[in-house]
């Protein structure tokens with residue numbers, strides 16, 4: 001059995017969250033071992049946000065060109081997937097090679113180990129036949145994998161997850177998508193705009209079920225306009241594959257058939273793989289709960305999707321800022337300050353540590369008083385589903401607010417009848433919906449759907465995050481004729 005090697009921090013899983021933590025701690029001069037079994041950067045750059053948004057950019061260009069006929073003459077569009085697939089290979093993923101990311105970590109002073117890391121007692125991590133003992137602690141950033149429902153027959157079929165959908169070079173003629181959440185809707189619209197016959201099968205009674213019902217309606221209508229068939233309230237009971245095509249059999253005799261089947265029914269952390277039992281943490285939970293400083297247990301921090309606080313890259317980055325600050329604070333308290341002797345290899349010395357903490361505080365948000373360690377605060381959690389129109393949302397939905405017994409006021413305005421919406425014409429669907437706490441006189445949630453719904457959201461995020469009084473929001477000046485000016489009208493409608 002190998003002798004444990006003493007280091008400062010071990011980071012297991014170098015996805016968005018883990019890579020950020022490991023890199024910044026290494027830059028601050030700590031001896032950091034970063035362990036990744038697949039690609040450094042994780043899901044977002046290789047099979048998630050970035051390539052999917054490149055697909056969306058291309059699909060939206062087609063849709064805009066098709067709108068020329070209504071606005072500016074005549075245009076004929078000939079979709080071709082080849083440049084999209086090429087861009088994903090060459091610009092986004094280096095054909096799924098993470099050399100650049102590994103080098104970036106190593107240049108920061110990190111030590112990279114490829115393999116599956118597993119806890120092996122307090123502060124100890126095993127990877128293959130190597131064992132590391134961390135002086136200050138272990139950070140887990142192992143993310144999630146697709147959650148595949150236990151539908152009869154499904155496991156025996158060659159279904160796609162987001163990986164195959166992102167890697168596809170030749171589009172199928174038809175595609176069934178199981179799951180009408182964020183991934184399902186974004187990819188359904190992309191593929192439909194490139195000419196694939198797409199059917200979305202969703203178990204809930206509406207797509208994008210976590211957002212406002214009005215958002216589900218607009219998104220579903222937009223996808224239908226692109227030719228997508230949307231079947232909601234369908235519980236898939238059996239899946240079959242005859243070597244050529246897939247059939248999903250739903251309750252009541254419903255049947256859907258296509259060349260390919262994409263399963264995007266949510267994600268799941270795999271805590272059972274992490275050796276959590278060796279540090280007395282329950283591994284049977286769906287996610288790894290953390291406190292507001294990202295502590296999962298004594299000497300263990302967790303970051304990103306694994307924590308179940310929202311599967312978004314911006315959450316992983318936000319949490320990473322808090323982890324970095326807290327680890328450095330823990331180190332200082334343990335050692336009585338950065339180690340000038342270099343035994344902890346603090347190459348940047350106090351300045352390095354201070355700048356890392358400063359960076360963490362700016363990433364960590366407004367909950368940090370100067371000089372203190374930021375605490376996680378998810379009240380103003382923004383999310384954007386990049387369909388066309390985009391669905392942006394922050395904070396609570398109306399239903400969530402009412403369930404909390406809040407004295408709710410709702411303000412709603414349709415974007416199509418706003419000046420900018422009317423000017424925009426083709427592709428102008430959307431709305432602003434505001435949720436206010438009438439007793440506090442502040443917004444606690446908002447949804448912004450529209451051609452720039454994700455960008456319009458930013459003002460609403462500030463309003464919720466900083467608890468700007470509604471009376472003040474009503475007396476702001478909103479530039480004319482912007483999409484965000486519709487916020488002013490929605491504020492007027494609050495009742």
Ligand SMILES: Cc1cc2nc3c(=O)[nH]c(=O)nc-3n(C[C@H](O)[C@H](O)[C@H](O)COP(=O)(O)OP(=O)(O)OC[C@H]3O[C@@H](n4cnc5c(N)ncnc54)[C@H](O)[C@@H]3O)c2cc1C
Nearest residue numbers: 013015016017037042043048049117143304305311312313
């Ligand atoms: C199709 C798609 C589109 C998305 N679009 C967006 C978007 O537009 N905006 C947005 O904010 N978010 C988006 N997301 C979500 C975003 O990708 C995730 O929130 C983000 O990747 C989470 O980062 P993470 O570091 O927590 O985990 P991950 O990115 O999942 O990384 C975890 C890493 O840990 C590694 N790992 C796991 N176990 C071990 C182990 N035992 N040892 C070593 N390594 C291990 C894995 O190989 C992986 O590389 C999208 C996701 C998908 C799938």
Ligand SMILES: NC(=O)c1ccc[n+]([C@@H]2O[C@H](COP(=O)([O-])OP(=O)(O)OC[C@H]3O[C@@H](n4cnc5c(N)ncnc54)[C@H](O)[C@@H]3O)[C@@H](O)[C@H]2O)c1
Nearest residue numbers: 149179180181182183184202203204264265266311384385
């Ligand atoms: N733009 C973005 O920020 C973005 C984009 C894509 C993904 N993501 C993140 O990735 C996460 C995972 O995305 P996702 O779309 O897989 O999950 P999701 O939770 O958003 O949606 C999954 C959908 O599948 C449905 N479903 C579950 N079981 C089903 C079944 N057996 N049959 C039919 N439908 C079923 C659910 O009702 C739900 O509507 C999201 O929660 C999101 O945080 C973010």
